[in-house]
Amino acid sequence: MSQQVLPFYLVCDESSSMQGMPIDAINKSLPELHQEIGGNPVVADKTRFALISFNHAAQVLLPLSDLSNVTSVPALTAAGGTNYSAAFDLVRDLITQDVAQLKKDGHQVLRPTIFFLTDGQPNDTSEWPAAHQRLTDAGWAPHPNILAFGFGQADATTIQQVATIRGFIADGTLSPAQALQEFAQSLTRSIVRSGSSLDATGGMSLAMPDKVPGFTTVPADVI
Amino acid sequence: MIKGVSGRKHIVTDSEVAETADATDESSATASPDLEAEAPADVATDSEIQTGTSFPAPLHYGAPHPNMGELRGLPNVFQAVPDIIVDGADLTGLTVRAASLRGDDHRWYGETRQDSMGLSVVGDSAGIQLLLACVADGIGSEPLSHLGSALACRYLKVEIEASLDEILGHRNSPQITLIIQRVIARVGKRMAHHAEERGMDPKRLSTTLTAALVDMAPADGARYTLLFGVGDSSALVLTGGRFDPVWAGEAAGDTISDSGTAALPGQAGAARVIVRELAANDVLVICTDGLINPMKNQDVSAQLATSWAGEPIPGLVEFAWQLGFRAKSYGDDRTAVCVWGR
Numbered sequence: 106m107s108q109q110v111l112p113f114y115l116v117c118d119e120s121s122s123m124q125g126m127p128i129d130a131i132n133k134s135l136p137e138l139h140q141e142i143g144g145n146p147v148v149a150d151k152t153r154f155a156l157i158s159f160n161h162a163a164q165v166l167l168p169l170s171d172l173s174n175v176t177s178v179p180a181l182t183a184a185g186g187t188n189y190s191a192a193f194d195l196v197r198d199l200i201t202q203d204v205a206q207l208k209k210d211g212h213q214v215l216r217p218t219i220f221f222l223t224d225g226q227p228n229d230t231s232e233w234p235a236a237h238q239r240l241t242d243a244g245w246a247p248h249p250n251i252l253a254f255g256f257g258q259a260d261a262t263t264i265q266q267v268a269t270i271r272g273f274i275a276d277g278t279l280s281p282a283q284a285l286q287e288f289a290q291s292l293t294r295s296i297v298r299s300g301s302s303l304d305a306t307g308g309m310s311l312a313m314p315d316k317v318p319g320f321t322t323v324p325a326d327v328i
Numbered sequence: 329m330i331k332g333v334s335g336r337k338h339i340v341t342d343s344e345v346a347e348t349a350d351a352t353d354e355s356s357a358t359a360s361p362d363l364e365a366e367a368p369a370d371v372a373t374d375s376e377i378q379t380g381t382s383f384p385a386p387l388h389y390g391a392p393h394p395n396m397g398e399l400r401g402l403p404n405v406f407q408a409v410p411d412i413i414v415d416g417a418d419l420t421g422l423t424v425r426a427a428s429l430r431g432d433d434h435r436w437y438g439e440t441r442q443d444s445m446g447l448s449v450v451g452d453s454a455g456i457q458l459l460l461a462c463v464a465d466g467i468g469s470e471p472l473s474h475l476g477s478a479l480a481c482r483y484l485k486v487e488i489e490a491s492l493d494e495i496l497g498h499r500n501s502p503q504i505t506l507i508i509q510r511v512i513a514r515v516g517k518r519m520a521h522h523a524e525e526r527g528m529d530p531k532r533l534s535t536t537l538t539a540a541l542v543d544m545a546p547a548d549g550a551r552y553t554l555l556f557g558v559g560d561s562s563a564l565v566l567t568g569g570r571f572d573p574v575w576a577g578e579a580a581g582d583t584i585s586d587s588g589t590a591a592l593p594g595q596a597g598a599a600r601v602i603v604r605e606l607a608a609n610d611v612l613v614i615c616t617d618g619l620i621n622p623m624k625n626q627d628v629s630a631q632l633a634t635s636w637a638g639e640p641i642p643g644l645v646e647f648a649w650q651l652g653f654r655a656k657s658y659g660d661d662r663t664a665v666c667v668w669g670r
Binding site for chain 2: 144145147149150151173211301
């Protein structure tokens with residue numbers, strides 16, 4: 106069996122409403138995630154991680170990487186609006202390129218996973234569903250699994266629509282900073298467990314959180 | 329001085345030591361640990377004992393993770409096995425080297441090695457002797473599969489001995505496939521019985537099994553070898569400097585399409601059986617996928633071909649060192665048995 110690789114994309118809202126505690130919590134968690142995954146030879150070898158931030162536009166802060174080869178993960182800066190379609194379009198292009206490159210390097214690529222984090226309602230209400238449809242189109246071979254996390258102003262319906270397998274809504278039992286720390290830990294755990302998982306055929310499979318402290322789990326919309 | 333690392337039963341003179349050192353300076357292509365090159369010729373005095381760490385690290389391919397290979401904790405599981413086992417024999421006209429190494433993934437998580445291996449000489453009632461060598465790869469998702477791989481090797485010997493007259497009586501007949509499949513089925517049955525006696529689901533013992541029966545007395549330079557297996561472990565013949573897969577459609581290191589499906593004790597009917605005659609200079613290799621997968625890397629297979637095709641045949645520790653190479657992203661247990669017809 107050729108070497109399997111599981112790509113993870115963290116797509117993170119950095120609109121102006123993330124200013125202060127929320128953005129600080131994320132920026133504090135990312136180096137911990139980097140250290141935990143990059144320092145684990147089993148998981149780092151079998152997973153890849155990319156960081157994409159978005160407000161009115163979307164940008165790649167860290168291209169899809171083996172975290173053991175990364176010296177530091179860039180920080181997010183809060184500013185601007187909330188445009189989901191910019192994020193969905195960008196990540197679709199990235200997945201296309203990244204999967205092709207990984208295959209060219211001789212890897213067997215598992216379906217990419219997106220951890221999508223937002224704290225507000227999108228400004229591009231009329232555009233984002235089409236961009237989301239392009240990203241999750243079952244006819245597009247590398248369409249990703251999406252786990253969506255909402256807090257602050259994000260509402261459960263939107264999170265359900267964005268998620269393809271599971272959504273999580275902050276339930277107010279934890280402060281935003283604590284909830285975001287739990288979010289980051291669930292992402293790290295998911296990567297570590299997936300990277301060290303073995304299914305019956307000796308392959309890897311996605312290990313995802315059932316529950317995240319501070320969040321209520323909502324099922325993804327069945328279309 | 330006995331040459332401790334490479335070479336077997338080979339007395340090295342001082343001048344040979346010097347030659348070895350010179351050769352090593354000019355070419356490191358044989359990739360053997362060069363302990364002997366600097367070893368003192370006589371009993372070492374205190375001042376002569378080396379204090380540095382001159383033992384070379386295993387070869388690296390493709391920038392492995394800096395923490396790869398850390399041993400970390402000891403496994404805490406029922407009947408955990410040692411990290412590495414090494415075995416071998418220098419028989420008349422046949423040399424065997426075998427090693428089973430815990431994979432770096434299991435080392436990182438403090439889990440036990442799930443691969444097993446077995447070497448023995450079996451004889452029929454007419455006094456014909458054969459080497460029986462086997463490797464077994466316990467299925468990774470089953471935490472007790474290290475017991476299964478060990479049982480498969482142990483029961484295989486029992487069942488081969490019980491059927492050896494029948495096997496040799498049909499050694500070149502098409503019936504041999506059926507006979508071996510029955511032998512494998514009985515191994516599976518014993519394993520299942522072992523599990524059931526202990527109230528365990530036999531699936532917990534899931535393992536692959538690949539084995540070779542090698543004639544100890546070749547006729548006219550062609551050595552009868554019967555190879556068989558269940559699951560995705562491999563057999564190769566190193567011939568003319570290249571590794572030639574024994575089973576058709578299985579190029580060295582290629583993806584094996586049905587990998588991961590066939591396993592003992594459940595699917596013994598899937599056993600593959602083939603007869604192959606080995607030439608005098610051929611080296612037979614049977615191994616688990618922990619070796620065959622990184623051999624996709626041309627540098628790895630070229631290095632192993634160099635290490636095993638030439639002279640001298642590696643010693644036990646050297647053989648284990650050769651298998652201990654580190655290749656990025658390949659963290660499986662690694663087990664191989666090599667058989668030289670000399």
